[in-house]
Amino acid sequence: MKNLALAKLQSLALANTLPHAWLFTGAIDSIKLDAAKEFSKWLLCTNKGQAACGVCKSCHLFAAQTHPDFCEISKQSDKLSILIDDVRVLPDFIVGKPQFGSKKIVLLHPADAMHKQAANSILKNLEEPCGNTVFLLLAKHSQLLLKTIVSRCQILNFNVTNNESVALSPDVAKMTTDLTALWVYKSATVVQIVEQWSKQWPNEVLYWFELVLADLIKFKYTRESAEATGVIAVLDKVLTANRLWQMLARLRQARYWYATNHNPNLQLILEDLLLTV
Numbered sequence: 418m419k420n421l422a423l424a425k426l427q428s429l430a431l432a433n434t435l436p437h438a439w440l441f442t443g444a445i446d447s448i449k450l451d452a453a454k455e456f457s458k459w460l461l462c463t464n465k466g467q468a469a470c471g472v473c474k475s476c477h478l479f480a481a482q483t484h485p486d487f488c489e490i491s492k493q494s495d496k497l498s499i500l501i502d503d504v505r506v507l508p509d510f511i512v513g514k515p516q517f518g519s520k521k522i523v524l525l526h527p528a529d530a531m532h533k534q535a536a537n538s539i540l541k542n543l544e545e546p547c548g549n550t551v552f553l554l555l556a557k558h559s560q561l562l563l564k565t566i567v568s569r570c571q572i573l574n575f576n577v578t579n580n581e582s583v584a585l586s587p588d589v590a591k592m593t594t595d596l597t598a599l600w601v602y603k604s605a606t607v608v609q610i611v612e613q614w615s616k617q618w619p620n621e622v623l624y625w626f627e628l629v630l631a632d633l634i635k636f637k638y639t640r641e642s643a644e645a646t647g648v649i650a651v652l653d654k655v656l657t658a659n660r661l662w663q664m665l666a667r668l669r670q671a672r673y674w675y676a677t678n679h680n681p682n683l684q685l686i687l688e689d690l691l692l693t694v
């Protein structure tokens with residue numbers, strides 16, 4: 418795992434000192450969710466090394482979203498909050514021993530959308546930890562949760578500008594420079610950039626792009642950047658806040674589409690993103 422936050426969780430788990438309740442905070446939901454799932458898969462893997470093995474029965478069940486020791490709770494798509502009915506599965510899940518390894522995991526997101534009744538019900542579980550269940554709660558800000566919940570959780574910050582929790586990548590810096598060539602200096606074309614990016618990062622390109630946009634948006638409002646501020650400041654001059662938000666919205670749509678489409682064409686997705694906004 419590249420990420421320092423995840424490395425911290427791993428080392429606590431390996432030392433058998435992993436606290437039972439965690440709150441992942443940070444503005445970008447997909448970053449927290451990806452991290453929580455990566456860590457869950459690793460923790461449940463019965464053959465783990467630095468990463469989950471990907472081939473054991475536990476890893477297969479996790480990939481198929483049918484792992485009996487993993488319980489993901491989110492809000493129903495037609496509801497605004499996580500309701501008491503959504504967390505009713507918990508007592509049955511928590512009782513009893515894990516079926517595979519030594520841990521069970523409850524992943525709950527967005528925790529800041531929990532209805533009060535649901536939050537109170539979760540609170541009971543957090544107050545009386547059951548030795549083998551780990552809770553991962555994800556929220557944009559800890560301030561949006563009941564204080565009593567926050568006080569029982571270890572907080573891990575996944576804001577992309579927090580050097581301590583998210584390892585900044587040279588890939589993000591490279592992408593930022595490429596965008597400067599495209600949009601500021603006009604020394605590269607969309608076709609060139611797309612060809613390069615899809616070759617260089619066949620799997621992570623949309624993820625890096627989201628980090629770059631998040632950084633640009635942060636800079637727009639705070640004049641601070643996680644990356645080389647000089648390059649970001651140059652890019653910032655040609656991008657309005659409106660354009661940045663539109664791009665971020667389109668990018669998130671594209672990420673969803675890419676993840677759920679059986680035969681996605683990455684080059685088309687990228688061209689669409691870079692050309693149309």
Ligand SMILES: [Zn+2]
Pocket residue numbers: 462463464465469470471472473474475476
């Ligand atoms: Zn495995």
